Amino acid sequence: MTNREIDQILASRTSAVPTADRVKAIENFIEADLKPVRPLAPESLYLAFLAGVFVVACLASFYFIPGVNGWKVLSNLQRPAVFAPLLLSAGVLAFFLVRQMTPGAAHTRDTAAWGAGLLLLLAVLVAVLFRPQPESTFLADNVTCFIGGMKFAIPAGVATGLVLIRGAGLMPRLAGAAAGALAGLAGLAVLEIHCPILNVYHIVVAHISVVLACSIGGFFLGGVTFSRRLPK
Amino acid sequence: MDLSSEQQLEVSAPTLESSIRGLEELMVCYQQADPAAAAALIERLSPQLYRFFAAQLGARDEAGDMLQEAWMRIHRVRHTYRAGEPLLPWVYAIARRVRVDSYRKRRRIAVRERIVEPLPEPAVVKDEAGDLPSFEQLVQDLPASQREVLTLLKVNGLSLEEVARATSSSVGSVKQKAHRAYDRLRTLLSAQRTTK
Secondary structure, X not given: OOHHHHHHHHHHHOOOOOOHHHHXXXXXXXXXXXXXXXXXXXXXXXXXXXXXXHHHHHHHHHHHOOOOHHHHHOOOOHHHHHHHHHHHHHHHHHHHHHHOOOOOOOOHHHHHXXXXXXXXXXXXXXXXXXXXXXXXXXXXXXXXXXXXXXXXXXXXXXXXXXXXXXXXXXXXXXXXXXXXXXXXXXXXXXXXXXXXXXXXXXXXXXXXXXXXXXXXXXXXXXXXXXXXXXXX | OOHXXXXXXXXXXXXXXXXXHHHHHHHHHHHOOOHHHHHHHHHHHHHXXXXXXXXXXOOHHHHHHHHHHHHHHHHHOHHHXXXXXXXXHXXXXXXXXXXXXXXXXXXXXXXXXXOOOOOOOOOOOEOOOOXXXXXXHHHOOOOHHHHHHHHHHHHOOOOHHHHHHHOOOOHHHHHHHHHHHHHHHHHHHHHHHHHO
C-alpha cells in the first residue's frame, strides 16, 4: 500500500464538522467582545529593547562601582573566553525570548537549546581557564559578589518580564527561565567587569550562580506571570 | 525515509495555499475589529480545528468544547499575530496548547474520580462511504505525537514547515514522525484488509 493510497483513505474518512450552533455561539462571543488591538511591534524592536536592558545594567554598574578592576586583571585569553560566550548566549536568549512571544514562531526550541549550550560552554571555559587561588575571605567575598550581581540582575529581569508579558508565550516556564538567565547574564557581566578575584571557585559560586539563581527564579515566576496571558 | 516517499508526502498533502493569503488578510481585519472578518475566519477555520481536536481525542463532543476554548484563546491573544507571518502555525500552536491543557485537566479529574461501574466501549464510528472506521478511529492506535503530525498534515493541510512551527519542532522531526505514522497505518490498514 503506497502513501498516496493511505492519503486517499484518510481523506475519505475526515468528515467530522462542528455543529452550526457551536460555531454560531463562538461567533456571538467574539462579536460581543470585538475591539481593535495593536499587533506586536516588530521583533527587531523587542530585540533592541532587550539589548538596551543588558547595556543599561552594565553601564549603571559604572555609576555604582568605580573602576574596571575585573576587566583589568583578566588575561588576553580570558577576556574573549569569558565575554564572547556571555554576549553570544545573551543574544541567543534574547532572540529566543522575542520569538516565543508569538505562538507558532519558527526555531523557538532550537534557539533555547543553543542558549543553554552556550551557557554551558561559558561554565566549562571558566572551569578550564581559571585556577583555584587562596582566598582568605571566601564566604564574605562570595556573599558580596552574589548580592552585587543580583542588584543588577533583578531590575534587568523585571524590565525583560515587562516586555515579554505583552506576548503570548506557550512555554511560560521555559520563557521565564530564559528571561531569568538573560537577566542573570547582565549581573554576571557586571561582576566580570568589576570583580578582581580570579579564584575559580569564587567565579563559579558567586558569579555564575547569579545566572543559575535568576534562571530558577524565572522558571517559577514565569509559570505564574506569563501563563496568565493564556486564558484558562 | 526514502526520497520518493518523502516527495510523495509533500505532494500529496492537501494544499491550502490558495486560501492562506485570504486567511491572513482576514486575521489582520479581525485585529482591527472587523466583525465580518472575524465571522469569516471562524467559519473557515472551525471545521479544521474541530477535526484536529476530534482526531486527537477520538471524542467529538469534547472536541466541540475544545474548539470553543481555542477560539477564546485566539481572541484573547489575537494581537500576537504579526501581519505577513503564516497564520496556520499560529492558530495550531494555540490549539495544541488547548489540547495539552485539556489533557492535563482530564488526567487530574481522572485521578480524583472513582469509577463505580465499567463504562461501555465507545462504538466505532463507521463512515457511510465504506466499512472502514472514521479518521479518528483509524489514527487512534498511533502514538499521540504521530497522530498530531498526521492530523496537521493530512486533515488540516499544513505544510511540513508549518507543522514544525506549530509543534515547536524541526522539519526533520516532523518528517520522521509522519514516516513512522504511515508505516504504522500501512500495517493497520493491511491487517484490516486481510481480515475482510
